[in-house]
Amino acid sequence: MEQGLRKSELPEQNTVLIIDDSKLTRMVLRNIFKSSYQIEEAEDGLQGLEVLMEKRDSICAVLLDMVMPKISGLEMLKALKQIDILKQIPVFLITAEDRDQVTEQAYLMGVMDVIRKPIVPYVVRRRVDSVVELFQSRRRLSDIVEQQREQILRQTENLFQMSIGILEALSTAIEFRSDETGSHIQRIRNITLYLLQHTDLGKDFTNEEIELIGLASISHDVGKISIPDSILKKPGKLTSEEYEVMKTHTVLGAQLLSQIPQMHQHKAYQYAYDIALHHHERWDGKGYPEGLAGDNISIWAQIVSLADVYDALVSKRCYKDACGYDEALQMILRGECGIFGPVLLDNFLKVESKIRTLYDIIQ
Numbered sequence: 295m296e297q298g299l300r301k302s303e304l305p306e307q308n309t310v311l312i313i314d315d316s317k318l319t320r321m322v323l324r325n326i327f328k329s330s331y332q333i334e335e336a337e338d339g340l341q342g343l344e345v346l347m348e349k350r351d352s353i354c355a356v357l358l359d360m361v362m363p364k365i366s367g368l369e370m371l372k373a374l375k376q377i378d379i380l381k382q383i384p385v386f387l388i389t390a391e392d393r394d395q396v397t398e399q400a401y402l403m404g405v406m407d408v409i410r411k412p413i414v415p416y417v418v419r420r421r422v423d424s425v426v427e428l429f430q431s432r433r434r435l436s437d438i439v440e441q442q443r444e445q446i447l448r449q450t451e452n453l454f455q456m457s458i459g460i461l462e463a464l465s466t467a468i469e470f471r472s473d474e475t476g477s478h479i480q481r482i483r484n485i486t487l488y489l490l491q492h493t494d495l496g497k498d499f500t501n502e503e504i505e506l507i508g509l510a511s512i513s514h515d516v517g518k519i520s521i522p523d524s525i526l527k528k529p530g531k532l533t534s535e536e537y538e539v540m541k542t543h544t545v546l547g548a549q550l551l552s553q554i555p556q557m558h559q560h561k562a563y564q565y566a567y568d569i570a571l572h573h574h575e576r577w578d579g580k581g582y583p584e585g586l587a588g589d590n591i592s593i594w595a596q597i598v599s600l601a602d603v604y605d606a607l608v609s610k611r612c613y614k615d616a617c618g619y620d621e622a623l624q625m626i627l628r629g630e631c632g633i634f635g636p637v638l639l640d641n642f643l644k645v646e647s648k649i650r651t652l653y654d655i656i657q
Contacts, residue, residue: 307354308428309334310422313342313370314359314388319413323357323388326415327422331355339365343373346383353383354426359431360389360396371403380404384425388413478605479512484652485601486511486594492648493641495597502561507594511564514573514598517547543581544571568592573599576632588635596638602641603631608653619650 309332312323317337324333334349336342339362345530346353360367367387374380384406389396397408406425409418487508490496496504518526521543525536532540547570557563572586572595579587581599591599607622618627623646625631627639632644 306332307352307356308332309349309352311342311345311349311353312357313337313362313367315355315362316359318584319359319388319411322413322415323418326419327412330423330567338362339367340368342370346374346379347507349385350379354430355422356385357422358385358387358405360387360391360452368403371400371405375404380406384429386422386425438578463469478609479515481603481605481652482514482598482601483508483511484650486597488645488649489597489601489641492645494647495593495638495641506562507565507597510569510594511550511560511598511601513547513566513567514602515543515547516550516570517543517545519550520546541574541582544574546573565594569595569598571595573602575599577638578633581632589637593638598633600626600634600638600642604649605632619646 308329310323312320313336314320314323315337319337320337324335327333331354332352334345334353336345342358346356358367358370365373367389371380371385371387374385381404385404387400387405387408388411389400389408390411391397392410400408407421409421421537488503490499490504490507500505521540525532525539525645526628528536547569551557551563551567552572557566571583572591573583575586575591575595576599577588577591577596579585581591603626604622607617607625608619610616623643626634627643
């Protein structure tokens with residue numbers, strides 16, 4: 295057996311397609327390659343195209359005659375270039391032409407090599423084997439890179455899910471520290487999603503972006519982990535000094551999120567960071583920590599801010615009893631909990647009766 299690839303070592307793509315109108319040439323080429331490759335033959339360009347399209351995944355090389363009936367080798371090269379096959383399967387042009395113009399034209403069109411007639415078996419075999427091995431190595435490398443990429447993506451996603459799980463557990467722990475039910479973060483997420491999915495507030499967002507914002511909303515109060523129990527669980531009104539300490543949970547929450555490397559790699563991070571930092575900003579600029587006003591506050595931070603206030607009013611806390619839904623709504627409209635944007639309030643009013651029903655699902 296001649297030197298070259300053995301059939302047992304070949305991957306799936308191990309077929310050489312010979313396209314030549316000369317039966318003698320096809321026989322010569324078949325004898326050169328049959329020891330190591332499967333062979334497919336076509337006697338003109340049209341038939342060759344049909345075979346190539348049918349068995350594209352198994353073909354590792356095409357030996358193409360220059361002069362054939364129906365369509366020439368160069369015309370077939372044009373067709374192969376249009377369907378982007380030349381980057382995937384090496385094509386060798388077989389020709390008796392010795393003009394440099396023909397060779398240059400073939401190379402410009404994407405042919406891998408030009409083989410002159412009369413055919414010298416050992417030269418053709420070596421040249422074809424070398425290129426086939428190169429293409430197969432490149433394919434294997436590409437597969438390995440793709441597998442590694444998928445593995446890294448899976449690992450990154452797993453790490454992110456772990457981070458989200460930690461945030462959920464941390465946020466829930468904070469709620470329990472505040473003597474709350476622990477379902478506050480779930481209600482905030484559901485209200486946020488409802489407003490984005492059922493009002494014009496979400497018209498500029500894709501479904502994926504809405505889900506990311508809902509996910510990010512659970513981290514709005516993570517900074518409270520740094521607030522002392524004496525302040526966080528105080529049953530009465532906070533002093534001005536205590537209130538200043540409580541206000542720091544926004545900045546501390548953003549800092550905490552920024553220190554989780556896995557969070558940076560996920561699309562939800564930009565929303566989570568902004569919500570943690572700005573969910574106490576108010577439309578009139580009298581919120582904290584930065585005193586942002588109007589549309590300088592992102593719409594997702596505005597939505598979570600309103601959801602947080604609404605839930606705080608209708609829920610029992612260590613420092614107060616729960617308000618009725620109607621009373622809570624009127625307090626928000628009167629600006630007793632800070633001023634919210636008119637567009638936000640308008641959309642909230644349209645669905646507030648439906649939002650009430652969420653409390654029948656999550657208690």
